[in-house]
Amino acid sequence: MNPALRAALASVLALSPFAAHAAPCAPQWVAGWASSQMVPTGDNALPAGSFGGATLRQIIRPSIGGTGLRIRLSNVNGTAPLRIDGATLARAVKAGSAAIDPASLIALRFDGQAGVTIPAGAEYLSDPVALPIRAFDDLAITLHYAQDPQGQTSHPGSRATSWLLAGDHLGDADLAGAKTFQHWFTLSGLEVSRCEAPRLIVALGDSITDGHGATDDANDRWTDDLARRLQADPATRGLAIVNQGIGGNRLLHDGLGPNALSRLDRDVLVQPGAGWVVVLEGINDIGTLTRDAPVDEAAHQALVAQMIGAYRQIIARAHGRGIKAIGATVLPFMGNAYYHPDARNETDRQAVNRWIREKGHFDAVVDFDSAMRDPARPDRLLPAYDSGDHLHPSPEGYRAMAKSIPLSVFSQN
Template sequence: MESEVEVPDEAGHWIATWTAMPQLTEPDNLPPAPYAGEGPVLADSTVRQTVRVTAGGSRLRLRLSNAFGRTPLPITRVTVALPDGGLAGVSAIQPGSLRPVTFHGRPSAVVPAGAQFVSDPLDLALPPGTVLSVTLHLADGQAGTDITSHPGSRTTSYLAPGNQAEAAVLTGATPVEHWYFLSGVEVWAAPGAATLALIGDSLTDGRGSTTNGNDRWPDQLFDRLRADPRTAGVAIANQGAGGNRVLNDGLGPAALARLDRDVLAQSGVAWLGVFEGVNDLGTAEATEDAQKKVADDLIAAYDQIITRAHAQHIQVYGATLTPFAGSFYDDDQGHREAARQAVNEWIRDGGGFDAVIDFDRAARDPGDPRRLVAAYDVGDHLHLSPAGYRALADAFPARLLIRQRD
């Protein structure tokens, strides 16, 4: 029996409309007791989490990740629904909106260690900006404590005992601010739709943004794009993670190591935005030689990212690094600031990127360009407030995301 394979055609194609970078869950970010401790993690437990999709579509499918698990991930039941009130971070769902999710026609899946599973397509129309509730039940749980998550969700999820995958209201739910196992949502979108993938650190992940507010800079960029008919079909895949670096593993694999999984293997990616490098500068020694080396290595790494993305016909846009004077990354001799300026000079004038997003110009204090504008500073002189993230979103030229048609 031949299987039916969907291929991109005039009817549409699959695009990534929401993503969360998979990470190895640190001990402090594991589910609280009794969901982790003795025995498998999340045994006979329900996980309900909400995500806001960007571009909409007529069908959806999910990506579940066991990228960092050392044992198989047995998922017993998966459902999707619309959350009560259409709001992020709520545990209740709208009556009548629940749909079962299957994998090769089966209601369950066992995701091998290091792998991911993509669900079967599901007929559920999602308008742009819809908040989706995804619920998982794990009957047996996952053995060991190496599980895959995205700790910096800035969105409230819920853990509950037993199989409550179809419950409209969860009983005995415990709130947590992490996403577990869910790494992507894809939609079947119109032919002109495409995805902007973003590689970044905590500034893209949204540290300083409002929990359940969806006001990270990628969120606010999406809100701006969908108001313009020329860019209304642009989806955004936010692959930022707090503490991430370009050159070396930190919190999560380095950008060079995760590029294939987090960008090149995602559906429908036409553009890549690179806004990362501050953590590389900040964690290298604050000597002149060390900072010169890390700046040179960052520039070489950007060139690698550009080369690999261009091989997949993806346009690559480089964002300048924002100021951090006064933060824990600052140094008295100014060597890290000199390295930041050197990196930004190459991003602007080196000719490697297809276009430049000047976040440094958007966020810096005109009176002291080494520092953030006070109103944009969340308080640690490194991360931005929602107003600061709005400034970054406004600095992204929408013209770069208008697809040229023959």
């Protein structure tokens, strides 16, 4: 075993969770970071045999600080148990680099053991570790795979670099020569322990929430910008936010990932501390309807009705867990070459947004449409906010989205 890792493991075994930073409270868990899991396809999947015996290092950034943490590993798409031989956590030198601070290295444990076997279709929490962290600390999670997964579980749109290197490098200060890619694998969450009552916002969405058009390793999705606003305001500093966006996601049908209703429980309702869900879904439902061929008027009307039905389901299921549902209006996408929307698609979008804005449905509304549209051509994104494909915002557009959200919608009343 690597000497640095041996020392880190000994330090973990010598400390009971939170003993070094005991607080006069009963710590509670809140999700500090998360990523929605799906089956990677095409170039998003790694070649068979890539993981067996290899080390994977991934950098994540929690939206909230606390006195300790634990990670969540996922094999939800696996068709057989997945064996992880070891896992470590360390402070990353910076986003976009595999280098860590060796003095911060901690060996994670699972039921007191160095490794864990995750059943097919399951997720697994690590044992808690006492490590005070701040919001926006860059943390490196390193996994050593005993075997190749039978069915990869991934979040393809990480917008963050990951490193994969053959052999056991759990305790290495850097991963020179590693293969790099912008995907997350197996890692689905990080939970933070805090004395304060847990308060969490979950962003449920598609590629616009996932951050298509954002800058790799720069954390400039709209949810990142909102997290910074929350932390800067004393009234909302105790709120965490996690991004559960999937590129290509739809309300009603599977696309590049599972549809929003099918993943609602795992990605939103069971997230520890969830108090609000911001729903930005629907653009892909509207665009896909006529992407390949026109449809009749009845099909357009049916789509709008089914989308509204899906929103009602999300609201009802959220309320059943005591979670407030915040509706986000669907952004304009006229001019997009992939969906080539026409006036009839725009009518569908306007009908959906009209329902979202109406009182008595969502608990509050975030009007991204009004914030992002071009006043001169309201069926299009404002050019300054357009990434160039007339569908996804640019980093400046994502900042405008975050700025448009009234923080008062996250009040406790």
